[in-house]
Amino acid sequence: MNTPITSKSVSQPEDSSFNHTDWMILSRHWYPVARAVDVADQPVQALLLDVKVVVYRTSAGLSVALDRCPHRGVPLSKGCVKANHLVCAYHGLQFDAQGACKKIPAQPSLVPSDRFRLQSLPSVERYGLVWTCLNPDGHSAISPMPTWYDEAHQQVLPPSVDILGSAGRQVEGFVDVAHFAFVHHEAFADPENPVVPAYETEATDLGVRSDYVSNVSNLPKGLQHLASPDFQWRRVYEIYPPFTARLTVHFPDGGLLNILNCASPMTARSTRLFVPITRNFDTNGPLEDVYAFNAQVFAEDKDLVETQWPQELPLDPMAEAHFAADRTSLAYRKLLREMGLTFSRSASAMA
Ligand code: FES
Ligand SMILES: [Fe+2]
Structure with a gap:
């Protein structure tokens, strides 16, 4: 972990798309902002909660800072990395890995003061992703995915996907089991089998878990003959609020597929989705097949998530109508409410 030497709190941008209370709560949590593999010898810009950050790599590892030069406010992501410094x-x-200014070429003999220091943010590399937090409070943590570090599992990290929809709507869609027959019938589901058997939801230390068993196959359409039609597919959803959820699908013969859905909120109404995946079967299988299947499933969801209205997830329990299969969604909305979030655009929510 790269810990900044000075850690000033980051302020909400004036033109932020979040109400102030929500932004303050969300800014204490960790989110991925890039795939580590995509940060090579050039700095990369990312947007998190309306804040532009720069991710750059030196021999000390990956660093994250606000994407603004302390001299004249130019985005540092327009620069380059040379001789282990962000230029x-x-x-x-x-600037070095900790954000200290080491040289001002116009005045090479000057030792730059701390006024030239970048506003650096903590950075952690996990599951192939660069995670950061704008205002760490010491309590929030990166969501767990133990199989990423288990040799029996193959690790796959597809490219991120940008969605013109809110992170809350996207996560709720990820844990929704009633849309398979209608949205995913080309990828894996059966359009003739829309019924959702009753399932259980329970509170966990980190959020909520749902345990859903049905005969809806998780195999891609061309491979469904590999499992018996009677096989009972178990899908366990773990929600880690605000915007991460993990799905474990139990395949025949002890197969386990894990999908960590990390919805990184670029703004209140746009999301960069990172999805680390592991599996303990076909571990030498071509990665392209996993990429393609994953891309197909998320593409099938995209248009719906981008057109839901309101764009923000409604947290008022009386908003929208619900049926029994929505119990995971309702538990998720309750978790968010209990965090103090409203996702309201109204001025009354502005502190
Ligand atoms: S604006 Fe960055 S060096 Fe002047
Ligand atoms: Fe979906």
């Missing part, structure tokens, strides 16, 4: 594109100021 600003405008006047060439050089």
Whole structure:
């Protein structure tokens, strides 16, 4: 972990799309902002909660900072990394992994003061992703995925997907079991089998778990003959609020597929989705097949998540109508409410 030497709190941008209370709550949590593999010798910009950050790599590892040069406000992501320093594109100021300014080329003999220090953020590399937190409070943690570090499992990290929809709507869609027959009938589900058997939901230390068993196969359409039609497919959903959920699908013969759905809120109404996947079967199978199946499933969801109205997930229990299969969604909305979130655009929610 790269811990900044100075850790000033980050303020909400004036033109932020979140109400102030929500932004303050959400800014204390960790989110992925890039795949580590995508940060090589060039700095990369990412957007998190309306805040532009830069991710860059030196021999000390990956660093994250606000994407703004302390000299004249140019985005550091327009610069480059040279000789282990992030170099600003405008006047060439050089910054080290901790954000300290080491050189001002126009005045090479000057030792730069702390006024030239970047506002660095903590960074952790986990599941192939670079995670950061704008205002760490020491309590929030990165959501768990133990199989990522288990040799018996193959680890796969597809490219991220941008969604013009809110993180809350996307996560709720990920844990929704009643849409398979209608939205995913080309990927894996059966359009003639829409019934959702009753299932249980329970509170966990980190959120909520649902344990759902049905005969809806999780195999891609062309491979469904590999499992008996009577096989009972178990899907366990773990929700880690605010915006991460993990699905474990139990395949025949002890097969386990794990999908960590990390919805990183770029703004209140746009999301960058990162999805680390592991499986303990076909572990030498081609990664392209996993990428393609994953991309197909999320593409099938995309148009619906992007057109739901309101765009923000409604947290008022009386908003929208619900049926029994929605119990995971309702538990998720309750968790978010209990965190103090409203997802309201109204001025009354502005502190
Ligand atoms: S704006 Fe970055 S060096 Fe001047
Ligand atoms: Fe879906």
